[in-house]
Amino acid sequence: MTVTTFFWFESAAEEAGQRYAEIVPNSRVLGITRQADGSAFIVDLELDGQRVTLMNGGPGHPxxxxxxxxxxxxxxxxxxxxxxxxxxxxxxxxxxxxxxxxxxxxxxxxxxxxxxxxxxxxxxxxxxxxxxxxxxxxxxxxxxxxxxxx
Structure with missing residues (x-):
């Protein structure tokens, strides 16, 4: 089993993930799942050992x-x-x-x-x-x- 914190972004998941990995020590982007148009859909990162997933899901869930x-x-x-x-x-x-x-x-x-x-x-x-x-x-x-x- 894996436990991951998951956040829904409207459209800035990739930029946010990159920024968080730069700011928080011992952090990195683990992977980015892209949509057919090349835009990021899912951004998996590790913040000092804690798994976090960011998703570009569009508006409606601020x-x-x-x-x-x-x-x-x-x-x-x-x-x-x-x-x-x-x-x-x-x-x-x-x-x-x-x-x-x-x-x-x-x-x-x-x-x-x-x-x-x-x-x-x-x-x-x-x-x-x-x-x-x-x-x-x-x-x-x-x-x-x-x-x-x-």
């Missing part, structure tokens, strides 16, 4: 933030690089979410966020949650400061 790709990173530098590249031509959202130029939603979050939110002190985790809600792109220092000073 992408929404009900489905997203989550990237958990270890450093602020990597978070900044990924966020800035993915949000280019798209729109920032709250709490580390963004919509890219193709309409796909992403969450770019630091691994430290999960550690801070899993803490046993309710006041500290509440302070981290409040700090997170005030952000679009996540700043790890701000989260750590909220935790440390709660």
């Amino acid at each position: 992408l929404t933030d009900a489905a997203s790709i989550q990237l958990i990173v270890d450093t602020q530098e990597e978070l900044d690089r990924l966020w800035d590249a993915l949000v280019e031509g798209g729109a920032p959202g709250p709490c580390g979410w963004l919509t890219d130029r193709f309409g796909l939603s992403w969450q770019v979050a630091p691994s430290v966020l999960m550690q801070l939110m899993a803490g046993t002190d309710p006041a500290k985790t509440a302070a981290v949650a409040a700090a997170l809600r005030s952000m679009s792109k996540i700043d790890t220092k701000t989260l750590q400061d909220a935790y440390d000073h709660a």
Whole structure:
């Protein structure tokens, strides 16, 4: 059995797949199934080990933030690089979410966020949650400061 995340695009699956493979480390386009006219129909890619399929299916099924790709990173530098590249031509959202130029939603979050939110002190985790809600792109220092000073 193979489990693959699948997204329906109107017509930009090939461009999106190429861009995602360039932005996300350890990623590549695995293959493109073309229609009779040469245009891409199915784009198979691997994003850091995760299989993803993009399909050009035409209009009628727009992408929404009900489905997203989550990237958990270890450093602020990597978070900044990924966020800035993915949000280019798209729109920032709250709490580390963004919509890219193709309409796909992403969450770019630091691994430290999960550690801070899993803490046993309710006041500290509440302070981290409040700090997170005030952000679009996540700043790890701000989260750590909220935790440390709660």
